Amino acid sequence: MSDSNKHAAKEPFVRIAKNGLPSAKRAIGVRAASLLAALILCSIYILIVGRGEVSLGNAFSQMWNGTFGIPGNVRSMRIMMWDTAVYAAKLLCVAVALAPAFKMKFWNIGAEGQIVMGGLATAIIMHDFGSLPKPLMLILMIVVCVICGAVWGVIPAVFKAYWGTNETLFTLMMNYVAMKIMDYFYNMWKGKLSALPTFPKETWLPSLFDHSYGWNIVIFVVLAILMFFYLKKTKQGYEIAVVGDSANTARYAGINVRRVIIRTMAISGAICGLCGGLTVAAQNHSIAYSAEAVHTVTSGYGFTAIIVAWLANFNTLGMILISLLIQFLEKGTGQLGNSFPAFAVGAGNVMIGIVLFCIIGGAFFLNYRLVFRSKKQPKEKVKTEVRDTDA
């Protein structure tokens, strides 16, 4: 008897076991539970930080207003929904750009730099070639941003493909180089003014749906759909998946791994470049200085998009929802800070952290389950123990 007790004590209180593919029911259940947990944790957090002066209803309605406008106020709703849509589309675009690289297990942390280079290339056309015929100038603006973004992505890819350099560090460092190049132009164009004015209106991308950035939303969403089919249905998409799973298998199957790496990073960089170019041409009409709190060309989405890509499991259509969720959190917590001084300083970011933590934590429970030591011994266990005592 004492023997068997000793044996039972060896089993840990809780252990982690791998799950098979989760059923749809379980997947929905886990996601719902993690969102519910996020909601509860955020509520507790709001009550604590707000010191009881901020009611939950008030807080969540402010978050809603900051994202979707004041309910019932058509004008406000229109303004804020368009704004949310364009930023969500931008975030989506960067996540879509990262998807093929990440699927290949090439950790492209350099989206910021690729966006900046694309944006800068377009800005140079807007600043210095504004006298060209408009159609020619618009084509040039798009072409150069795609090329510059692609080049910024291909450089670390070539080093990785031929010399096996670490792409994470390489792409990260390329961000800072790009930022400083943009700073150089920013300072040169700004001259003695203390901020850079916007480029002349004649150089802006034409409006769509009454918004200067209308095209951005359309193009970025179309890109997400195209990328979905590219990754799922094309030969190149399949090659990316194989290289990602095992470069040796890919080589054995006759795939030119170097070519795939370079080609995929060219695509990834090109889309980032396009994102930067369109942001400058259609939305900001200006470039930015890297020491500002928010880099207005990238909005910091080169990094935020990494989370989006992971949460959506590289499914570019799923990224649409995640991008909207992140926008709700960013804009909602921003408005929380506008309305309540208690939430002004980074408190909103904590809430974003709580939500992301819960969602990522939920993903863990999709793939693994916790097995608790139970008093009722599982049947096989009992059998072995009986055998043990027999011996």
Add this chain to the structure above:
Amino acid sequence: MKKILAILLAAALVLSFAACGSKEPKDNGGDAAKSIKVGAILVGDETEGYTLAHMNGMEGAVEALKEDGYNVTLEYKKKVPEDTSVETNANNLIAGGCDIIITNSYGHQFNFGSVIEQNPDVTFVAMTGDLAAGSNLPNYFNAFTKVFESRYVSGVVAGMKLKSLLDSGELNAKDYPNSYEGENIKIGYVGAFNYAEVVSGYTAFYLGLKSIVPNIVMTVKYTNSWFSEEREAAVGEFLMNQGCVIIGQHADSTGAPAAVQKAHTAGTNTMCYSVGYNVDMLDVAPDVVLTSASNNWEVYYETLFRAVLEGKPVPQDWAEGYSEDAVYITDLGSACADGTDAAVEETIAGIKDGSIKVFDCSTFTVGGKNLTSYTNAYGMNDAETITNENGVYFFDESTLRAAPYFDIRIDGINEIASDYAE
């Protein structure tokens, strides 16, 4: 769950877009004359001194107007970058019923889009901006304070301290040879950027000091940032090591005074005192801070709100100083010399009655000569900036437009290269 959420979101979007008629929400009328709503687009939040000063100014104005039976509601949009967010936020604030839109950062003014033209009933003010007068838009305004006046007065405070150190013999060429450049005593200044706003400020500070102690030279070193404790501390230390006895600043943090206090507390053989900016810095550096030059934005905000409430014209390019109490210096520190109070009062009185001109051309030279004309101020279209009043030539700062335009580098002040990239 995902699908339901997606359908709901899509439905919400479709409904709202479908509802986008051309209907504009009508003003709810009511007693419009007695109550207004103000939307403020701010570059920072209450953790940043510059924005906090604006928020305090607005809140002070609201309280002051309440006593007259006026009801002003404030709505803030904090941490708004200098991009299209300005237009979006302005539009959204107007949709929420705001009658006045205020931005507080210079770069905000480039990003209004067409919101000003589209809303002729709304008053727009770009604080520190310089485009309103030239825009020909009747509802667009700029404003700034004459902070160079309080900088001049803070220079007088520093001058009194320097004079007392010299008179008592504490400061002398034998014990502190590093603090002398020939006959002249070294002064330092931590500047943010090389813009006219900063040049105007440091020159005013220098001239205030010089009005008490004539034999001084000043070194200006830039941090290339409006707010960086680390850089301001490093530049402050650099200037201390150069032997500067007084360190002034036009940068928003307490980095430089903290560095001076640190050296003072450590008991190193440096003689150095600090003059701050924007807020009282005595709690950070109680033994070495003399005072801070500061703005009182409440004066302008009350003027603006009252004009809109009473349907009176809003002043274009409003710029006031001591005459309207729009600038001030913070409480004097314990390190200040005896008699400083009287000197400060006398100087302020002089500025108010016009007997003291901050940029009096007889008090400074450029290339060894006194100026009688200057038409090269940046962005001023060759306008004459020097005025002659009863035979006294002076640079007429913040009169042609609110934002400062004094960008002359005068003799006795030496700008040295910044360690920080722009």
